[in-house]
């Protein structure tokens with residue numbers, strides 16, 4: 009600890025801190041542009057000049073380390089004169105754009121100019137004009153307004169890890185932008201809008217829609233990945249206009265992903281349905297809620313409850329999922345599931361209480377070695393990826409596709425899905441002898457071979473003390489998930505690593521806790537006779553289905569809705585009406601989206617975060633928990649008289665109590681370690697980052713990004729040869745463009761989800 | 776003593792006479808009554824009457840939808856919606872002034888960075904229902920076109936004081 013004096017008062021501070029950190033911590037205002045607490049120090053704007061005793065010239069507070077006994081004056085004549093002079097220089101080339109600038113009203117330059125600027129300028133010469141760049145569909149630019157603080161350049165280098173922004177040129181000729189004109193590809197790019205202190209980088213979808221002072225801010229939780237980023241929604245006249253991050257060091261720091269930021273566009277999509285509808289004799293008509301609910305219940309009552317299945321989207325809230333499972337169990341069916349993209353459920357009874365990250369989100373930042381199994385982490389969970397990137401750990405990856413990472417990869421294996429088991433076995437074998445694992449497993453491992461690549465991964469994983477093994481989406485949807493899980497647990501055990509799951513959706517975790525699984529009730533208590541899992545429900549024809557917030561043809565790994573079409577009766581609680589839903593559903597109960605309802609999400613580390621609605625429900629939509637509550641009443645299910653979502657949440661919370669998940673205990677020794685047989689071209693399916701749920705699929709700007717450009721069947725050039733250079737091929741009866749993609753291993757074809765009907769795995773027929 | 780003084784005052788109607796003296800003086804003074812509507816009082820170039828939206832000489836509307844007038848209006852009489860025009864410029868898609876709310880303070884004119892919204896010298900207008908007094912963007916622009924010459928002169932007269 010050192011003592012320094014600022015403006016005549018003494019303050020205690022940590023040695024090595026920068027002056028600006030001390031003033032910030034003590035609420036002393038020092039104007040600044042280029043300094044940002046999450047970025048490196050550039051000291052380029054000189055706005056933070058302060059007077060330091062015995063220093064001949066004013067010093068930049070952001071770059072001056074403190075020293076014991078230092079005396080600083082932030083508002084002395086000398087300091088103020090320096091700050092005013094800098095302000096005058098900054099305004100020389102700055103346009104008088106405030107009235108048409110989207111930053112107006114929340115602009116750091118505006119604010120500081122009011123405090124430190126002059127009424128008139130001495131500068132009469134021509135101002136510099138810079139042509140704006142096209143950075144893609146998310147960020148609008150107005151580069152004449154840029155003050156060259158280089159925050160965006162440092163952000164893209166240090167935070168996104170892809171140095172896309174640069175500052176070529178010097179002095180007057182310096183021009184911020186991408187080196188060659190191109191779209192920004194980072195999945196965190198929207199944060200540049202926040203960090204740009206001026207209106208040079210602003211949000212394109214939001215462009216001109218409102219002024220900062222007209223909007224109300226409401227706090228809520230992001231509804232996409234399992235991080236549960238804290239966000240603030242800005243609304244005007246009951247309409248959501250934009251989403252910005254809220255600072256929470258334990259979760260999202262100050263960042264949010266583009267998916268969380270721009271998905272709000274889907275709230276007002278054209279196919280949003282606003283009143284209940286029923287289908288009679290093939291035609292849809294709008295009806296009152298009473299009629300629709302009664303119609304749904306009357307018809308469901310006529311069907312044997314064992315042939316009713318409920319499928320829920322894991323983006324629904326804890327309350328909704330709990331009420332849905334209570335409804336299903338109340339009518340005597342355990343057929344409820346949210347695990348739409350899982351195929352292998354054989355070890356579900358051993359699964360942990362919920363797919364737990366195995367550690368706190370902040371712990372990822374401290375880990376020293378990590379193994380990613382089946383995860384395109386950058387696009388699946390951008391914020392977790394950022395944490396891991398920050399850790400600078402030795403990261404080994406085991407993936408079906410050679411994904412690009414924005415951190416150095418220490419060891420890498422690209423393995424076709426059918427060979428996963430033998431290769432993971434090899435890695436486990438390489439680690440054998442490091443720790444104790446069940447003898448059954450030891451025996452199974454004993455007669456496997458270890459290749460060099462497997463050895464390299466094993467070695468990378470043995471770096472440092474803090475290690476972790478993470479299972480991603482591609483592992484969860486692997487047809488041999490149970491074996492993969494057992495092997496991952498073995499690898500984790502042998503390497504002393506924590507095993508963690510990267511749950512796919514924002515409330516996958518909450519769905520487990522709320523009992524939206526066929527084999528467990530809320531709180532994790534096992535049921536006597538497990539119901540059908542999602543895959544079974546969507547592949548054996550049930551008589552009736554209840555759907556909550558999902559479009560199975562796009563959301564589930566069966567990739568089709570044929571079972572629903574064949575069913576006698578389908579109730580869809582949905583916010584959108586698509587052709588497919590019209591086809592298979594009999595009743596549509598329109599529900600509110602996340603900004604219109606109160607609820608709770610549980611994130612990957614098991615943190616419960618509740619939020620309230622920020623705008624009124626659209627049209628006559630209703631929050632799903634209310635709809636389900638009334639359905640429960642109409643079925644005369646006992647104890648279904650909830651009056652608030654908090655009441656439901658408290659009940660679930662009480663059922664969960666203080667149970668903690670244990671990832672390491674939750675697996676069984678597989679009977680054998682055999683690869684899947686495969687002869688033809690194997691399909692690998694990835695859910696594109698901007699297609700994961702109904703809301704984000706309708707966010708227009710995100711759909712225009714490069715990440716959403718996923719059409720086609722991707723094969724590597726060797727495989728492509730067998731198609732004799734044809735550009736369009738027939739896959740399972742649909743015509744897809746053939747895309748050459750070096751990342752795909754031999755014998756495989758990558759087809760992004762949502763393009764063709766049919767399951768996500770197995771062989772594809774290509775002609 | 777006081778009581779006697781008051782009695783004296785009221786007995787001789789002194790207060791009344793005092794008052795009538797003022798009346799008398801005005802009776803013979805120069806008259807200032809204006810025979811409206813035949814005659815009109817002179818107006819300042821800063822007169823704050825009914826609003827108009829102005830255009831540039833090339834016909835382009837001045838207003839850039841900065842919303843400062845909306846924000847500054849103490850009666851919340853102005854409603855603006857913005858849109859990006861095809862050429863990328865920022866324009867209002869809706870600009871309404873509710874004259875039944877407006878208190879004619881002139882703050883909107885004061886705040887406008889491009890002299891788009893102005894309060895004209897016109898104060899004689901009426902409507903048969905309150906909707907008639909909701910000035911839409913096209914009303915305001917048309918009114919501005921009509922009065923542009925006068926507005927130009929008024930702005931010029933005002934400019935030395937700005």
Ligand code: SF4
Pocket residue numbers: 102103104105106107109110111112113115116117118153205206207208
């Ligand atoms: S960046 Fe700030 S100071 Fe510059 S024009 Fe925009 S609002 Fe005004």
Ligand code: SF4
Pocket residue numbers: 153154155156157158159160161184203204205206208209
């Ligand atoms: S664009 Fe914004 S963040 Fe980037 S250098 Fe210019 S002012 Fe700074």
Ligand code: SF4
Pocket residue numbers: 107837838839840841842843844845855883886887888889890891892
């Ligand atoms: S009238 Fe003037 S102040 Fe009002 S929005 Fe238009 S430009 Fe801005």
Ligand code: FES
Pocket residue numbers: 039040041042043050051052053054055056057068069070071
């Ligand atoms: S904030 Fe210190 S030089 Fe820019």
